[in-house]
Amino acid sequence: MVEISRTRIGWDDARDANRANWDSRVALHVEAYGLERFAEDPDHVSSVVRDDLPVLTAFIRGGSLEGLTLAHLQCHIGSDTVSLARAGASVTGVDFSAPALAAASALGERLGIDATWVETDVLDARAAVTAQLGPVTYDVVYTSIGTIGWLEDLDRWAAQIAGLLADGGVFYIRDGHPMLYTLHDDDEAPLVRFPYFATGEALDTYDAATYAGDGVVASPRSFEFPHALSEVAQALTGAGLALEYLGEGRTLPWRFAERMVDLGDGNFAFPGDEEAMIPCTFTMVARKPPQRELVSC
Numbered sequence: 001m002v003e004i005s006r007t008r009i010g011w012d013d014a015r016d017a018n019r020a021n022w023d024s025r026v027a028l029h030v031e032a033y034g035l036e037r038f039a040e041d042p043d044h045v046s047s048v049v050r051d052d053l054p055v056l057t058a059f060i061r062g063g064s065l066e067g068l069t070l071a072h073l074q075c076h077i078g079s080d081t082v083s084l085a086r087a088g089a090s091v092t093g094v095d096f097s098a099p100a101l102a103a104a105s106a107l108g109e110r111l112g113i114d115a116t117w118v119e120t121d122v123l124d125a126r127a128a129v130t131a132q133l134g135p136v137t138y139d140v141v142y143t144s145i146g147t148i149g150w151l152e153d154l155d156r157w158a159a160q161i162a163g164l165l166a167d168g169g170v171f172y173i174r175d176g177h178p179m180l181y182t183l184h185d186d187d188e189a190p191l192v193r194f195p196y197f198a199t200g201e202a203l204d205t206y207d208a209a210t211y212a213g214d215g216v217v218a219s220p221r222s223f224e225f226p227h228a229l230s231e232v233a234q235a236l237t238g239a240g241l242a243l244e245y246l247g248e249g250r251t252l253p254w255r256f257a258e259r260m261v262d263l264g265d266g267n268f269a270f271p272g273d274e275e276a277m278i279p280c281t282f283t284m285v286a287r288k289p290p291q292r293e294l295v296s297c
């Protein structure tokens with residue numbers, strides 16, 4: 001049973017609770033994510049990255065990540081990060097969970113992937129990357145599935161992305177649709193219960209389970225924040241990026257509600273008519289404008 005209520009909480013307290021929650025999911029996810037498939041098959045990539053790559057690479061000159069530098073925000077235990085490395089990128093994974101980064105680093109080493117890992121609140125990512133690696137910038141900044149819902153301030157988030165991107169670089173996000181998050185995952189039919197727009201409140205969530213694996217987490221409390229699609233777009237454009245793509249998806253790479261149908265390819269869909277009623281994901285691609293050369297007349 002997932003208990004969710006609305007509350008006001010300061011960012012530091014929300015972030016610390018979320019970090020404890022994510023730290024306590026790591027051991028379960030290392031067991032449940034099927035990481036051994038990466039070692040068994042040198043061509044294996046996560047289903048999330050498999051589905052993201054065609055959209056992302058359509059916005060990249062040359063149509064491939066080969067030879068590009070990429071920062072993966074909220075990289076968790078590295079399964080998507082190593083997948084992006086297998087697609088040709090030189091990767092830096094960013095996350096605030098030390099156990100998640102330890103698992104990610106172990107996975108990278110096991111697979112012979114030369115990745116860099118940066119431990120920080122993503123809202124401080126630019127300064128943390130600079131402290132560890134210097135003033136590097138990236139051709140691509142990527143974040144996918146389970147990201148901004150944990151963050152309160154999207155303007156600060158977008159400023160990190162703009163700061164990390166090289167001129168002309170591409171930002172990619174796919175995540176749960178804000179309309180999906182107005183629903184309670186325990187309900188048996190679509191019923192709007194939670195805000196679509198940011199309200200200044202967090203959703204105070206108590207959930208002893210996690211989306212992968214059957215175990216119980218030691219820190220079950222977390223705080224999530226609603227963000228309307230327009231808020232995401234305005235944060236990115238307000239940070240100076242140009243929005244190049246907006247998509248909405250009808251499937252999810254996790255079982256949000258019990259009644260969802262397993263499509264057998266890592267994705268789940270709402271049954272029957274609901275499939276066309278509930279947007280499951282959104283995808284945005286935005287670019288940091290290239291610097292124009294000053295031409296003197």
Ligand SMILES: C[S@@+](CC[C@H](N)C(=O)[O-])C[C@H]1O[C@@H](n2cnc3c(N)ncnc32)[C@H](O)[C@@H]1O
Pocket residue numbers: 015018022023048074075076077078079080094095096097100120121122123144145146147150151
């Ligand atoms: C759902 S996972 C990432 C999704 C990825 N698709 C996966 O399944 O591996 C969410 C990640 O966000 C991280 N996270 C949450 N809030 C964060 C914050 N404020 N700063 C940095 N990382 C954060 C968590 O530690 C977790 O690793």
